[in-house]
Amino acid sequence: MSASPDTSDTSDTSDTSDKQAAILDKIRALGPTLRERALDAEREGRHSDETIADLDATGTFAIGSPAEFGGDELTVRQQLDVVSEVSKWDGSAGWIVWVGASTNWIPAGSGARVVKEVYAPEWVGPRVAASSHFPASRGRARRTGGGWIVSGGPWTFGSDSLWAPYTNLGCIADDGEGPYLVGVQVPRDELKFLDDWQVAGMRATGSVSSTLAQDELFVPEHRVVDFRDVTGRTLDNGLEGSLWKAPTLGWSFSLMAGMSIGIAQGVLERFLERSAGRPIRGTTYKNQLEAPLTHLMLAEVHSKIQSATAMTRANAEETDRLGALAAAGTSADGEYMQKFSARVLLETAYAAKWCAEAIELLQRNSGSTAIMESEPIQRAWRDARVITLHGALNLEALSENYGRLMAGSQPHKFAGITTLDRFAPPPVPERRS
Template identity: 30%
Template sequence: MTLTDTAAPSTSSATERERLVTVARELAPLLRSNAAQAETDRRVPQVNIDALRDAGLFDITKPARLGGSQEGFRTFLETVAELGRSCASTAWVATLSNVTSYTLGFFPEAVQREVMGEDPHVITCGVVTPTATTVRVDGGYRVTGRWGFASASHHASWANVGIPITDEAGDVLAPGMALIPLSDLTIDDTWYVAGMSGSGSDTLVADDVFVPDAHVLSVQDVMQGVTASEFQDESLYHSALVPVLALVLAGPVLGMAEGAYDTVLATLKKNKPISYSFYERSIDAPSTQLSMAEARSLIDQAKLLAFRSADEVDAAAAAGRQMSVVERARCRMDAAHAAKRCREAVEVLLNVSGAGSFAQANPLQRIWRDLETGSRHAFISLNINEEIYGRALLGIDEQVSPFV
């Protein structure tokens, strides 16, 4: 079975899947031409955002009954990877917005319509870490907090943020998620980084914001597939939450590695020589041939790992089955190793391209910095995910379950 032979998971429509991947690929010239500007501006150019909105690329996981595509996570990864080939920051923003829009399917229909009713192409953002304080009041909560690394926040109308669910005495009952309109939040300019600068992942701030009960869900419930939606037959929204949050990050990372490969391959085909050698064409050197084979294989390994887990998440959701702790931990492991393989591939490609890779005019140096940054997100941290997977394999479930 090859990468292209793998059957589409049952949660996806083949026609819509092909459309999303195709339109993402067709945006390559626009995204590539604006990639340097995204980094300079420290956010994705509006022309990119408008193009993605028009193409429905912020709607991959939204409920179909409200105008979304309601596609599975294999489609998600393939689509976002195409964006990442041309602009890592655009792909990252699309990823974080789409995974936040996926969480809309957990909420009651009235809340979904409140978010999507007037604009089915609405852009969302989110940060699941519960870095906030809450006070229980009549009908909801008063929320104060700061949520860092809020990718897509500059383009979003709603945010899904992590909060502690508390009782009237102030005791924490469970971690929660809260849907809040961006009009109730402010954005603190904090995102000054060496890589992924264009993602504009600044800090969301809430100052004593009222959040109604209907806009709050228990993360523990959602992790067990328990949602508040009236449409319990929508299998996508019963997908394993933590594996999803980890896996989606593999999409832009895969795209960055593919973009690096595309860039080096295009240079080699222009008959680039190897300086201080007798090779007038780099492609004639066995070292170049071996390195390109190694890089291609590493990227393919990364895709196989990521796509395997995406297919398993989709299949389990379609079957109405909760994945086991070991299966969920392996998804995190697959995403982490996919990221590692992509970093290794780009390191090989940099060696092929040589010191010229780091010229500011060369997109390789930006891809390298973006990949080194994005692939180290906590959800795809290799060391932690190896520890979680090892504990799951050894049956130490009580220490693993809250993180998978």
């Protein structure tokens, strides 16, 4: 087994730290408004265009956009703090920002023409949306003169598609040598959005399904890319920064864990705010914050959130470091990348679990009024649990895969954007006697 590469920090963040600080200040100023609007957004099943514009004005939708097109191109570690801060005030808003930042690698992996189409025009809101990039995709794509014909659908879980200029749809293609996944960049006005986002949590994300506006759609050649080329970064995108060389799973899932952390931090702050002077029924305590049972609970909550935070920050920093190494032409080897990617997935699932558990402790100690629809704690409780149910965060499956790697075996082979096969080291040739 090869040794992991040196873990010293090689990234230079001085040119983006001031941008990050300004964005965080604006989010904190907007935060109370996000929380105030959250109930109406839940009832509508989506955030208002006003909220999207207000988030855009803070700079949150530019944190992972290319510098060549006016984006801030923050490091993954810096993006993590932004996602957490938004999530602290409203989990659904944090989800929208997470998707808008962490899926920039999809258009960036689709070639320079797609990059220009997505990022060059003026736009208010997230630039990026993606839907149904899984083997069960109902979308189909077949080659035709000068491009592709796309059909099928619907495409499910289209987070950000209500506001993004393009949505990248997963489709199955087959040129006669077996099916494979392609990513299809489709303009917003060629899609029809379904009113099917009736869910237990993250209600305001508007992660609706979509269909084509017509039965079939002609898509130019450059907008349909074999997803193996996207994940393998085989196409020139014309972008200079090391962010575009950073591991995509490290980028996406470090930021995903940031959502859980931010939501939990927000609930902790809300609990401390509403518990001052509140009596505990069944005891003689007149102030919940003076009770030893509260102190013990808070210590457990702190430990769960802090553990999730420490792991996630380390993964974000390592993602940035590996991006810088790759940009310098000294990429880590496949064995290390495979294990790192498996680790990020596993630790994101644990971060989501621990933060959800911390929130449940806080809610359980908040009294019956914490179930009121107007109370942010109950909304955060539901939102945090939805993160743990994301299709990519099957804790038991991720645990087995990482345990296999620890024991010297290969993980399960499966199709999709979280497959670990693409990092697998080449097989060792058999020795002949």
